[in-house]
Amino acid sequence: MKRTQTLAVVATAVTGSLVLAACGGGGPASAGGKISDGKVVIGLLNDQSGVYKDLSGPNSKVAIQMAIDDYKAKYGSKAVAKDIEIVSADHQNKPDIANTKAQEMYDRDKADIILDVPTSSAALAVATQAKAKKKLFIDIGAGTTALTGKSCNKYTFHWAYDTYMLASGNGAATVQSGGKKWSIVYPDYAFGQDMTKSYSAAVERAGGTVQQKIATPFPNDNYATFITKAAASKPDVIGIMAAGGDLVNFIKQFNQSGIASTTKLAVGLMFITDIHNLGVDQFNGTTFTDAWYWNFDQQNRAWADKFMAKTKVRPSFAHAGNYSAALNYLEAVQAAGTDNSDAVVKQLEGKKINDMFLRNGEVRAADHNVVHDVYQVKVKSKDQVKEEWDLEQVIKTIPASEAYAPPSPDCTM
Amino acid sequence: MSQFLQYTLQGLAAGGFYALAALGLAVIFGVLGVVNFSHGACYMLGAMASALLLKNLHLGFWPALVIVPVLMFVFGVVIERLFVQWLLKLDPLYNFLLTFGLTLFTVDLMKRLYGVSSQPYEVPAGLRGRLSLGSVDLSTYQLFAAGFSLLVCAAVWLVLTKTRVGMIVRASTEDAERSRALGINVARWVTPVFGFGIALAGLSGVLAAPYRAIDADMGSNFVIILFAIVVIGGLGSILGAVVAGFLVGLVEAYGQGYYGQISQVLIFVLMALVVLVRPSGLFGREESA
Numbered sequence: 001m002k003r004t005q006t007l008a009v010v011a012t013a014v015t016g017s018l019v020l021a022a023c024g025g026g027g028p029a030s031a032g033g034k035i036s037d038g039k040v041v042i043g044l045l046n047d048q049s050g051v052y053k054d055l056s057g058p059n060s061k062v063a064i065q066m067a068i069d070d071y072k073a074k075y076g077s078k079a080v081a082k083d084i085e086i087v088s089a090d091h092q093n094k095p096d097i098a099n100t101k102a103q104e105m106y107d108r109d110k111a112d113i114i115l116d117v118p119t120s121s122a123a124l125a126v127a128t129q130a131k132a133k134k135k136l137f138i139d140i141g142a143g144t145t146a147l148t149g150k151s152c153n154k155y156t157f158h159w160a161y162d163t164y165m166l167a168s169g170n171g172a173a174t175v176q177s178g179g180k181k182w183s184i185v186y187p188d189y190a191f192g193q194d195m196t197k198s199y200s201a202a203v204e205r206a207g208g209t210v211q212q213k214i215a216t217p218f219p220n221d222n223y224a225t226f227i228t229k230a231a232a233s234k235p236d237v238i239g240i241m242a243a244g245g246d247l248v249n250f251i252k253q254f255n256q257s258g259i260a261s262t263t264k265l266a267v268g269l270m271f272i273t274d275i276h277n278l279g280v281d282q283f284n285g286t287t288f289t290d291a292w293y294w295n296f297d298q299q300n301r302a303w304a305d306k307f308m309a310k311t312k313v314r315p316s317f318a319h320a321g322n323y324s325a326a327l328n329y330l331e332a333v334q335a336a337g338t339d340n341s342d343a344v345v346k347q348l349e350g351k352k353i354n355d356m357f358l359r360n361g362e363v364r365a366a367d368h369n370v371v372h373d374v375y376q377v378k379v380k381s382k383d384q385v386k387e388e389w390d391l392e393q394v395i396k397t398i399p400a401s402e403a404y405a406p407p408s409p410d411c412t413m
Numbered sequence: 414m415s416q417f418l419q420y421t422l423q424g425l426a427a428g429g430f431y432a433l434a435a436l437g438l439a440v441i442f443g444v445l446g447v448v449n450f451s452h453g454a455c456y457m458l459g460a461m462a463s464a465l466l467l468k469n470l471h472l473g474f475w476p477a478l479v480i481v482p483v484l485m486f487v488f489g490v491v492i493e494r495l496f497v498q499w500l501l502k503l504d505p506l507y508n509f510l511l512t513f514g515l516t517l518f519t520v521d522l523m524k525r526l527y528g529v530s531s532q533p534y535e536v537p538a539g540l541r542g543r544l545s546l547g548s549v550d551l552s553t554y555q556l557f558a559a560g561f562s563l564l565v566c567a568a569v570w571l572v573l574t575k576t577r578v579g580m581i582v583r584a585s586t587e588d589a590e591r592s593r594a595l596g597i598n599v600a601r602w603v604t605p606v607f608g609f610g611i612a613l614a615g616l617s618g619v620l621a622a623p624y625r626a627i628d629a630d631m632g633s634n635f636v637i638i639l640f641a642i643v644v645i646g647g648l649g650s651i652l653g654a655v656v657a658g659f660l661v662g663l664v665e666a667y668g669q670g671y672y673g674q675i676s677q678v679l680i681f682v683l684m685a686l687v688v689l690v691r692p693s694g695l696f697g698r699e700e701s702a
Binding site: 049051147215224246247249256384 | 417419420423424426429528529530531532533535536542543550552554555623624625626628629630634635649665666669670673674675676677678
């Protein structure tokens, strides 16, 4: 038995090195340069049927296609990647499915990079695959800081946001504007716990206090008593760390509680699609941190117009983030002259970027966290809304240096 | 102390709502012997229908309160005629599986048609704000929902105990064989009762719309709590469903107030305790255990 195993290992190693030799030593793969299999394959792996479908989902494929079109338009016949293909799959927010799909994408579909992957546990599974296969992974949709912390690796980048940035933006800014005493209500699972930890730290760093941290079951549709309990310590602000349907449940019930008129509501993570679906009057001036807003300036708006012409909706920050990640990946391939992962990583590391999505952006070489300016925003009141998707008012731009944590000592590439 | 009173009030308000939703489940089990797993999906359909009436026809909460139960009654009758009746003679497991399949189908259909995000809905104009009772207070809407639920429960109870129709239905529930022998056409009542149970699920969906997130998945967690309620109350017992609805509402509120994240676990602890002491539930008949 042992002998067979040894033989198998040896055989695999030999075949592997032969394949590697063939790749490395092979002649020009295509006229455009050293592109593996003659084409660049971008894998989009996200939630295409569940709670995160609207905020990213199938429309992110449109965003990535826009990046491909812009890349081709810019370089024309000089483009290193001539043939670019997108493959997409639904990971249903489950880490095991994400793991299998990522393997399929890298191995069978010959994906050179995987993009998006919301849901932290799924993102961490894909990061492990990226490391093992030595292929790129740029996460946009997940919030966990572990991607650039203890689970960081050479081939994984985190592009749009993380729980630290969500907390430091809105948490600190709210304390500075007078919201000193907080109660935090959170769903008792990884994301909620992580957000609560980050938010409490951000509030305390800014000089505020978190009087109560109230854990709730997940999922949960009746928050009435939790709200009463959160209000008992007479906080200035109630922070809610739930997402999706639970967040909607909470907001509806918060609005009907007696404290809505006297207590501010801070939301941990929210997307423009949430506000659009519920209507602005449900939010009553709620504040949160946004990684990007489509109507922030003319540059964003111009891109959002193109996106809307294709999808009939305005983009969320995840859509814009997918575009930016795909375009910068292709730019890196162009600069490297190849889609070889190590060469592309070298191009990306340390790169300073100012584009439609990233302002004062930098791909930090130390932990592959892509830091950039983010925004504290407030949901507009009904009379401020001038057009269907114009729902947010930017109160404050938080510079990249303040928004993100310094590279974690836990990260060793 | 005032906090305890506040929790109690919130528990009772939630309880009234639970009682109404569980009532339909109890009626259907009582008369047809069908464990209707699709009750949560029908609750979701009720809420979705309210949201769609508002979005497409600008019909608000009050018209929905009448229209949606009627639509759901028709839906229930169609389902009973098309599927449920053929399986009644077989092991109850068949209808359980049927309604389970129906749930999967309905939920996915709604996702496909209307997406996964929550639908917008508003609290009706007359029911905004809050009512204070001494040191405690409650949202006007919650109070209305609980009061309305109780009224419907009382009306159903009156119909069942004081009218001829109610007598026939109860007799069929107690002993279908003997009722038939006495010349009562039991089968005639099966379809409308199923439709009525589904209509009650739809009605609780309408009541949930201003207060809860309206999406395709809203019933999946809810139905589990409903089953706990009917098991605590005794399968098929109308009074049991109502009493257990309030009990669960209170346990949930105290749980949320004092034990946080395990508040939902407490509901099932209560269920386990009841089943341990009285396997047929608080008001169930021994033979149905």
